[in-house]
Amino acid sequence: MxxxxxxxxxxxxxxxxxxxxxxxxxxxxxxxxxxxxxxxxxxxxxxxxxxxxxxxxxxxxxxxxxxxxxxxxxxxKGHSHIEQSSYNRIYNMLKPQIAEGMVLGMTKDEILNLVEEIVNEIKKT
Amino acid sequence: MAFMISLIILLFLSTIQSVMPYFVKRTVVFGVSVPEQHIQDERIRAYKKQYTMLTIAVSFFMILIYSAWAAFKQPSDEAVIFIGTIIEFIIIFISLALFYYYRGKMKQYKRAEKWAQQLKQVAAADLTVHSEDSLPPWYIYLLPMIVTAGLMGYTIYQYDLLPQQIPTHWGLSGEPDAFTEKTPFTAIQMLLFLLLLQLMFLGIQLGMKFSGIKLSATNLSASKNRQLALRKSTSWFSFYTVLLITMLFSYFQLTTIHPDLFNYSLLKALIPFGVMFLILAGTAILMVIVGRSDKYPSESMEEGLMDASDDKYWKAGLFYFNKNDPSIFVEKRFGVGWTINFANPVGYLIIFGPLILILLIAFLFQW
Structure with a gap:
């Protein structure tokens, strides 16, 4: 890599x-x-x-x-499922970013699409 | 004979100096880093060509004068070697002056073209490249060291056989021409120096292992090829050199103990020219292998990128000084091989430690 x-x-x-x-x-x-x-x-x-x-x-x-x-x-390390503490950390990290998106005029669907787009981009190749 | 030797060395040296711009890392021209996109620029190619032509012309002229002098004056062997050495230094000095001249021109060109402002600078590393790094194991150096230690033991054992005057210097013909009083120390002095030399080469080999594999972000495969070729070839070449020097020194030591040992052997005729020739040949092969390793056309590359410019770490274009980089050695900018990271004290220790020890021993035991 x-x-x-x-x-x-x-x-x-x-x-x-x-x-x-x-x-x-x-x-x-x-x-x-x-x-x-x-x-x-x-x-x-x-x-x-x-x-x-x-x-x-x-x-x-x-x-x-x-x-x-x-x-x-x-x-x-390998992870089969996310631990509660990691989940909370990511939750808290994303919250202000998503709020910013909402303030700047993103709808719920647009935010969900954005997440899907990012996941797809990472999975690609 | 002395003239032939000098001539071979001079021709070899001038050839290497003249073609150097074509054997260095592809993205560095006269010690100035150039973006991959521009290495074939008309102007850059012209500079390289001019440097080569001028160096050839100057060297040719010097060698011609030298040959004429040697032919008409019929000077002594010492004078031939001495003047030959001076001519070598003149050729090196002039090619260095030309290097700085074209380096200045390249810097001007680079500033005028504003590459650094237009392109994003990127440094790259491959996380798995070290698994492809095939350096010889360090313990192969034990072999010449054991030979040296064995010879030391043998010398002590045969101490009575040794002449009262121990040779310390050998002439062109392989016959000793300088001597010192026999003591248990002077008897093995040369082998001690050899052992220190072997330790230095072992240190260089280990230092290489702890030096980074620097990749070019704009041409990953070519730069990887070159770095791996450089590491592999130079480490084997070092070992080859150590073996040859060990053979040469062992020969001198054995003939000191047993003067008639190699009288009818081919070795007597071959040493020391054979060793010199083999080292020069090895150098040429090394240069071609490493020099060609990154010269084939690159695969498609990303637009708008250039290698993170490390020009600022190269003092005067030739000396690497980077406090952040833990590498002990880095690839030379003008030449094929390595240079030390002057900001890392370990490098000084490996290179200068044994040399200082040798000088110190030679100096202290003079009296």
Missing amino acids: IIRIEPESEVPIYMQLTNQIIEGIAKGAIHPGDALPSVRTLAADLGINMHTVNKSYHELEKKGIIEIVPKSGAVI
Whole structure:
């Protein structure tokens, strides 16, 4: 799987990295059980600071997406159903965004369509 | 003979210096990064061509003068080698001057074209590329090291056989021409240097493993090909060089203990030119393998992208200094091979540690 970082972007690099790894798992480009490269390796490949990669991995671990296993490194976790705490987190994250959409004139159907569109885009290829 | 050697080295050097722009990473021209979309620009191609033509002309002229001088003056072997070395430095210096001249022109062109403003800069990494990285295992270096250690043991064991004057330098013919007093230390001094050299190469090999595989976002497959080819070829080439140097030093050590050992052997005729020739040939092969690894046409690429410009980390276009990057070595910008990340102290340790130790030992035991 290819990671693309935009150093000039307003989005911090660690966040770009986190988002792309999550999307990569959602797409099926990398799978539960796969190990991510070590912090050092990925930082050297991208020519970025190790702290940046470390921060991203810690965030992924906090979200329950990867597990730091001694010796094997950062391993992607498998999930068959969503846990209540994760559900609440995503609920709270999406709520202001959906509210913003409503304020800007989106109807309920348009919002549902939007969600479907995003899911389809991720599932594609 | 001395002239032939100098001539071969000079021809080899000038050829390498002249064709260099065509063997470096495709997206870097005279140390200036160029977007994939523009590497075939008329102007850029003209600069590369001019550099090559000028370097060939200058080298050819220098070699001609050198040959004429050697032919008419009939100088001594030492003078031939000495002047030959000076000519080598002049050729390197002039090609470097030309490099900076065209680097200046490229920078101007790049500014005028405003690529950096028009294109989005992207850095790329492949999460699984390291599984395709096939470096030789570090422990193959144990083989030449064991040979060296064995020879040390053998030298101590045969200490009485050694002459009172231990050779420290060998001439072109492979015959010793400088000596030092025999002591248990000077007897194995050369092997000690060899061991340090082997350690340095082992360090380089390990450092390579801990250095990033840098991909180009606009041409993933070509850049991946080149990076993997570079890592594989240079690490095997290093090992090959270590084996040759080990053979050369072992030969010198054995002939010091047993002067008649190789009298009727082909080895005597082949060393040390054979070693020099094999290293030059290896260098040429390495250059062609790595230089060609990213030159075939690229697959379709995304519009509006360019590689994240790391020009700012390349001081004077040749020295990489990036505090963020944990890589110990990075691919050279003008040349085929590696250079150290000057912001990472581990690199200094690997390269300069053994060299300083060698100098220190040589210096301390002079008295």
